[in-house]
Amino acid sequence: MQNSTNEPKIALVTGASGSLGKATTKALLAGGHSVVMMDLNQDILNKLQKEMDGRTYPYACNLSDPDEVEKVYSLIEKEVGQIDILVNNAGILSNNKAEATTPEEWQKVMAVNLNGVFYLSRKVMPGMKKKGWGRIINTSSLAAKTGGITAGTAYSTSKGAIMSLTFSLAAELASYGVTVNGIAPAYVRTPMVTKQLTEEQRQELIAKIPVKRFCEPEEFAHVVMFLVDPLAGFITGEIIDQNGGLIFD
Template identity: 60%
Template sequence: MTPLPLRHKIALVTGAGGTMGRAVVAALIEDGCRVALVDVNEASLAPLVATYGGAVLAVPCDISDIHAVRAAHALVEQRLGGIDILVNNAGILSNNKIEATSDTEWRRVLGANLDGAMYWAQAVVPGMKSRRFGRIINTSSLAAKTGGLTAGTAYSVSKGAMSALTFSLARELAPFGVTANGVAPAYVKTPMITEQLTEAQRQELLKQIPVGRFCEPEEFAHAVRFLASPLAGFITGEILDLNGGLLMD
């Protein structure tokens, strides 16, 4: 592989200001991309802009709002050009099970975790098809297969639907040189683990993970950069498990 396998490619990463998003941005820039940074929290993008300068474009956006996505997409195309790589990484966790899940929470989680991915895919697909190249990489979760060991109903359902969206896109877009794949991590070292789980929950989980540790953000980013690479063009419709052996299938 060439030293910069994604040189001149334009990538867009949602949830770019979060722990996993920052790791993905770093990996894609290292491979030669210019990256549009999408996050609802504008302040979280400032350190990335300070670090990477002209290699990135900060695009504050509520991805659950289709009109905001369309406006953000137009801005990115105007400033950077057509988007070659879409990483649908934004997401929010809910640990509430079915009886404790309110309608408001259901809509909030599905809006952030699923609707935004669909809106962004809808926006970038025409350009990818016309250029006969594209990579769509969706962040699913172990919860999609287990029903949620610690995650709640809305989160688990949203990630199951994210996997289904990946399959649908892969089937439709394969003839156009566009691949769609997912990464299903479990327990990456993010605030979802360090702040939203108790110490007792963390210790219990570590007992169940065969490798005996949580996933590093850079390991997740490495999986994304692999699926984005030119040499991954024969892989589509796959969900890459990244769970330390917690679930083997």
């Protein structure tokens, strides 16, 4: 196993101010890693940095803008160092089905959920290849496999495309000691579930989930840490379902 020691790494987590991003950042810090926290709002990131226990570096970036990604990542490499672990977690939700989805909404969802993952992944690849070690972890969704139980067409399609991108990058990087995997969660206990749904809607969802509860953000972060571990180096091009038994494949 190349570079198989558990020495501290430099991680980058997008969507860092969200529930999954916060949980993942905390888990990586607890594992001794440094974390570059990336999201849209610099003030929110600065505040979040004060809440974290460990080495964190807040960088605001609009991931849908390739020029901005280029500029911000160059700054990160200069000020923090090359990224060893990339968690592509940023994303936006759309619940509209096809006929209700405008071209503008379609383009916006794809720009953030898919294009941003591609832009940032291609920036970390040279450094990982040079070191002979790296981890790229992409957040997909159950919606990619079901067509969207409650999620819309653009969102579901973007998450399906992330799976294909994961496979393509995994094939390209496998010989360099870099793994690329995805996680496909469903109904994580986030504000989307706790605030945007009524109690009646939440209970209807729980009734459909075989394990009879929602996923916790910390459980998502636990899967990230498993994939980050050197002993997971023989797993690449895999999409790990985390849906409480809603779908088996």
